[in-house]
Amino acid sequence: MRRYRLPPLDLLEAFEAAARHLSFTRAADELALTQSAVSRQIAALEESLGVPLFQRMHRALRLTESGELFARTATGVLMQLQGATEQLRHIERQKTVVVTTTPGFAGLWLIPRLSSFTARYPGVDVRISASFTLVKLEREGVDIAIRYCASAVAGPQAVKLFGEVMTPVCSPALRRTPGKPLKKPEDLRHHTLLYTEQSHSAPLYDWSMWLRAMQLDIKPAAALYFSDYDQMVSAALRGQGVALGRLPLVDQLVRERKLVTPFNQSVASPMGYHLLRSETSADKPEVSDFSAWLMEEAAR
The missing domain is CATH 3.40.190.10 (Periplasmic binding protein-like II)
Structure with missing residues (x-):
């Protein structure tokens, strides 16, 4: 059994535009549709709801009482949906690399060089956590660790940047x-x-x-x-x-x-200083770019 008995989203969009403009023609221009297509969508919505939403007069359009009520609700719902959509798109577009390392390495070596990375990859945000705590990368949502230790304890997946x-x-x-x-x-x-x-x-x-x-x-x-x-x-x-x-x-x-x-x-x-990548970040291009940049800077 369907939990929500709602009309299709395209019918709501057509109604909201027509209610806002009080014109099927202007709504059609906004939605890149024909006037007759908008008129058919409004008729389908009225049939689905079982009530008239507009009074159709000669060269004029007016909302019925039911139409005014539904317009307020539909507008609010569509605006909330639009806001959530834009937020998700922003999160998807935002590329972030989270790095953990020691305060000394961060302050003296990494941060003075970061401008060359951001100039090359302006769309990537770098977040640095300077701490001596050895965090579990996957559990803490960290992409890259630069660890100060002997090579023997760095682990088989680590890449030595320099001694x-x-x-x-x-x-x-x-x-x-x-x-x-x-x-x-x-x-x-x-x-x-x-x-x-x-x-x-x-x-x-x-x-x-x-x-x-x-x-x-x-x-x-x-x-x-x-x-x-x-x-x-x-x-x-x-x-x-x-x-x-x-x-x-x-x-x-x-x-x-x-x-x-x-x-x-x-x-x-x-x-020495060793680069370690989170297994869950293996497919993130920005993490690969940051790792390659680190090794390039270390080779200098």
């Missing part, structure tokens, strides 16, 4: 501080060292690991601690101390001479 090298970095002004040379690793004893203190930090975040690799046992002039890596880099940019730079996260800042590497010595990290 990592650790070397001290500082502002050019700090390197030129009178009476505080910064020409060799031993000179770090004259300076403030910048640290991060996240519980999730890998060992190579720690200055002690780099100093041990250099076979140095020194005590710095002072130490500053920050909760996030990008905060620490911000302090280094302002000349507040020497940070342990992670390349390529700070590559751009070094190329722009906002940060300098005072020594040639560096330590290779077992960690």
Whole structure:
């Protein structure tokens, strides 16, 4: 048994247009139909409802009382349906890529490069979730994860974007501080060292690991601690101390001479950045485009 006993939608459209214009001719022009086709549709609707909707006079058209009531209802229903249709079409047209990664990678590497992606794909919205939480991509509706980990734990579906090298970095002004040379690793004893203190930090975040690799046992002039890596880099940019730079996260800042590497010595990290795509996003062209763009940027 049918739940709704309604007339066809094309009959409602013809009626709404005729009621609004009080003219079959103008309604026909709006709907790209003939006047006789609109007249037949209105007659079919009246027969279906069992009541007259219009008074047909010589060169004039007027709604009956039943017609006025039905016109108000039909107009409201069609407007609601039109609004819902446009909303769904907008959702369908909107292309979105949801990315999760660490705050340091997002702030120092990804976001500064995003303008090249949006210029190439202006119709795609990119939503970045910067967090150290390892989310389940399919469950959380995330398309792409860029994870900082060792290759052995990245998973067979992950693609390595690049590895990592650790070397001290500082502002050019700090390197030129009178009476505080910064020409060799031993000179770090004259300076403030910048640290991060996240519980999730890998060992190579720690200055002690780099100093041990250099076979140095020194005590710095002072130490500053920050909760996030990008905060620490911000302090280094302002000349507040020497940070342990992670390349390529700070590559751009070094190329722009906002940060300098005072020594040639560096330590290779077992960690790296790996691209992982959600299985449910495999067929989304915008996700494929973003993945290809990421690998292209990483190859630079």
